[in-house]
Amino acid sequence: MLIPDNDDLNCIAWESCNHLLLSWVLNYVSESTAQTIVFHDNIVYAWDDLKERFGKVDRICISYLHSTIHSLKHGTKIVLEYFIELITLWDELNSHRPIPNCMCIHPCRCYSIRLAKHYRTEDQIIQFLTGLNESFSVVKIKIVLMEPLPPIK
Numbered sequence: 001m002l003i004p005d006n007d008d009l010n011c012i013a014w015e016s017c018n019h020l021l022l023s024w025v026l027n028y029v030s031e032s033t034a035q036t037i038v039f040h041d042n043i044v045y046a047w048d049d050l051k052e053r054f055g056k057v058d059r060i061c062i063s064y065l066h067s068t069i070h071s072l073k074h075g076t077k078i079v080l081e082y083f084i085e086l087i088t089l090w091d092e093l094n095s096h097r098p099i100p101n102c103m104c105i106h107p108c109r110c111y112s113i114r115l116a117k118h119y120r121t122e123d124q125i126i127q128f129l130t131g132l133n134e135s136f137s138v139v140k141i142k143i144v145l146m147e148p149l150p151p152i153k
Helices: 011-028 031-037 043-054 059-071 079-096 112-131 134-144
Strands: none
Touching: 011 031, 011 043, 031 043, 059 079, 079 112, 112 134
16 A cells, blocks of 8 residues: 655545544554554554454364354343354354355356355354254244245344
């Protein structure tokens, strides 16, 4: 990313955006992490620093998320709490294992990626239903038999 020269008309706007983004990042990360990036004067450098430290695939974290998702049950929580807990775990897992987008020069005409997204959604619906209490058994069966399955939300 090019930083505009001081005589560039966009310099003041760029500096304002840069400071705003730096403050957002510093307020979002933990205090110990913020202390390591607070002296970056450019959001790009701060972001690159964070990406270098935290952007690696963590198979232990992925394993933990899979285990937590599969063992999570509705229990005594209200359904909404159970759903929010599951969706949070799915979002974190999906951030580690995103479904790739087609990068071909000529966009693919096959349905592979769309089908992969469909299967992931179906898996999540089934995981959600499986974790519900037995008092929902009739509803669970009716939903699983629906074609197509209703949206997860």
